[in-house]
Amino acid sequence: MVIGSGIGGLLAARVLLDHFDRVGLLDRDRFPETPAHRSGVPQSHHAHGLLLRGREIIEGLFPGIEEDLRAAGATVERDRVPFQVVSPFGPLPLPPLDAEFSVYSRFLLEWQIRERLAAHPRLRLLEGTEVVGLAARPGSERVTGVRVRHRGADIDAVSVLAADLVVDASGRRSKTPDWLRELGYGEVAEETITSGIGYASRFYAKPDGFPGEWSGIVVNGRAPGNPRSGLVLGIEKDQWHVTLGGFAGAAPPTDEAGFLQWARDLPDPTVYECIRIARPLTPIRGYRTPVNRLRHFERQTRWPAGFVATADAVCAFNPIYGQGMTVAATDALVLDECLRDHADPPRGGVRPGFEREFQRRLAKNVAAAWTVAGGEDLRWPGIALHGARPRRGGKAVRRWIDLVLRAAVADPYLSGRYFDLIMMMAPPATMLGPRVLTHVARAAITGRLGVPGREFGLTDAALAAVRAFPDAGDMSARAG
Numbered sequence: 072m073v074i075g076s077g078i079g080g081l082l083a084a085r086v087l088l089d090h091f092d093r094v095g096l097l098d099r100d101r102f103p104e105t106p107a108h109r110s111g112v113p114q115s116h117h118a119h120g121l122l123l124r125g126r127e128i129i130e131g132l133f134p135g136i137e138e139d140l141r142a143a144g145a146t147v148e149r150d151r152v153p154f155q156v157v158s159p160f161g162p163l164p165l166p167p168l169d170a171e172f173s174v175y176s177r178f179l180l181e182w183q184i185r186e187r188l189a190a191h192p193r194l195r196l197l198e199g200t201e202v203v204g205l206a207a208r209p210g211s212e213r214v215t216g217v218r219v220r221h222r223g224a225d226i227d228a229v230s231v232l233a234a235d236l237v238v239d240a241s242g243r244r245s246k247t248p249d250w251l252r253e254l255g256y257g258e259v260a261e262e263t264i265t266s267g268i269g270y271a272s273r274f275y276a277k278p279d280g281f282p283g284e285w286s287g288i289v290v291n292g293r294a295p296g297n298p299r300s301g302l303v304l305g306i307e308k309d310q311w312h313v314t315l316g317g318f319a320g321a322a323p324p325t326d327e328a329g330f331l332q333w334a335r336d337l338p339d340p341t342v343y344e345c346i347r348i349a350r351p352l353t354p355i356r357g358y359r360t361p362v363n364r365l366r367h368f369e370r371q372t373r374w375p376a377g378f379v380a381t382a383d384a385v386c387a388f389n390p391i392y393g394q395g396m397t398v399a400a401t402d403a404l405v406l407d408e409c410l411r412d413h414a415d416p417p418r419g420g421v422r423p424g425f426e427r428e429f430q431r432r433l434a435k436n437v438a439a440a441w442t443v444a445g446g447e448d449l450r451w452p453g454i455a456l457h458g459a460r461p462r463r464g465g466k467a468v469r470r471w472i473d474l475v476l477r478a479a480v481a482d483p484y485l486s487g488r489y490f491d492l493i494m495m496m497a498p499p500a501t502m503l504g505p506r507v508l509t510h511v512a513r514a515a516i517t518g519r520l521g522v523p524g525r526e527f528g529l530t531d532a533a534l535a536a537v538r539a540f541p542d543a544g545d546m547s548a549r550a551g
Contacts, residue, residue: 072095073094074217075242078395078399083402085403086403093194097219100198102185108178117314117358119393125397137173144308147172149171159293160480176306177396201222205375206218206232206233215234217234260370266318268360269322270316271316282529283533283537284529288302292338295451331343348537368380379426386440389448392493397495405432439498476489
C-alpha cells in the first residue's frame, strides 16, 4: 500500500508491481481527468525540471513513455541546448543536441504515469482517501496496514486497509515522525536548512519565431548580493513555464509590475527579455518553502517491520535546484534493488531486516544530492543548518566550485562536467577529477577565469532579435 500519488509514490508503486501480487495507491485528492493541477500538489503551479538521470529511469520503468508524452502534446525540440545554465560568472558553453528530445510539464508527466498504472490489472487507485495513521497490533513490531478516512465521510468513520508492506510517499508534509512516535518508536532525528525560498510562476505562450538557442534556461543568483533567480522551461503545446525565485526570505512579487521588475533585476537579462515579449496564459501564483528537511530514519534504534518511507517523506530539497523528481526516481531503484536482495520466494514476501536496510540504503542515495543543495543554500546570509554540524570543508568546496565555474564559461569540457553533475548523471566527486583539475589550472595560468558580470544567456544576435520584438502589451489584460 503506497501513501501518496506524487511522482515518488507513482514510481514506488510501479516497482512494487514487480514484487507483490496487489498494490494499492492512496491519495486524498480526486484525480483530474486531464493533465492539470491538483490541490494536493500546491507546488505544481511552479516549474519542475526532470533531470537527465530521471528521464532515463522513468523510460526504463515505463518503456515507450516518451512517445506517449509526445502523443499527448509534449513539444519536440531539435538542435537546441536542452537546458542553458547562466552561472554567476556567465552562461556555460553547452552544445545543442542534434537528436530530437521532448519537453513537458510535471502535469503531463504525472498524468501519463498515472494513466499507465491505472490500466494495470493488479493496481488499485484509491482517490479521496486520507491516511490518518498506521495500523499495528498491540505489542507487535509490525505495521499491518493503514487507518483511513474517506473524504466527505464523518470524521469518526475510520477504517483499516490491511497490507503486507506500507510505503509512505506522501511528501514533505509526511506524518511518519508522528506515526512512529504514536507507536512507541521515539523521536526521529532530522536536519533542516532554513533556506527561506519563495517563488512565483506563470505560464506563457512562446512567441512565434523566438530565436533562442535553448529549450530551457536558468539564471542563478549571485551570492551574497543578488538572491534572485529565474527559470524558463519549455513544456507542451509550445508554452513556457516561468518561475522566479529568491533566497533567504526574498520572495518575488505576484503583481504584474513587481513580477516583471523582479525579472528585470536578475543577474542576467534573458528571462526578462523572454517574458517581456511573451503572452501570459495564467495568473501569477506565489508559493513559499521556508524549510528543507532530511529525516534520518536510518538512525532509529527500532523500526517496525512492514513499513518504509521514501522520496520527499525522507528528504525534501530546496525545490529551486530541480532535484526532487529525479531523486524520487533513484529512490525507486533503491526500493527495487532492496526488494530483490531480500526476496523470500519459499514463503513469499521479504526476509526480515528489509525495512531497516532500505532506509539505510536510501540515506546513502540521497546524501550526495542533499550535500550539493545544502552547500549552495549555505552561500547566502541568513540561511542556517539545524540538527547537524556544517560539513567539514564546505566553504572550501564552494570556493572550488566557483573556481570551476569561472573557468567553465570559456571551457566546454568543464561546462559539460558541471552539467553532468547538476543533471545527476555524475557524482560530486567528478568535480575533483584529474582532468577537471588540469583544465582549471590551465585557465588560471592563461588568465581565462571569468568574473561576475552581466553575461547573456542569448548570443548577441539572438538578444538583438529578441529586443526587436514588440512588448506583449498590457499583461493583466492578456492573461488567460
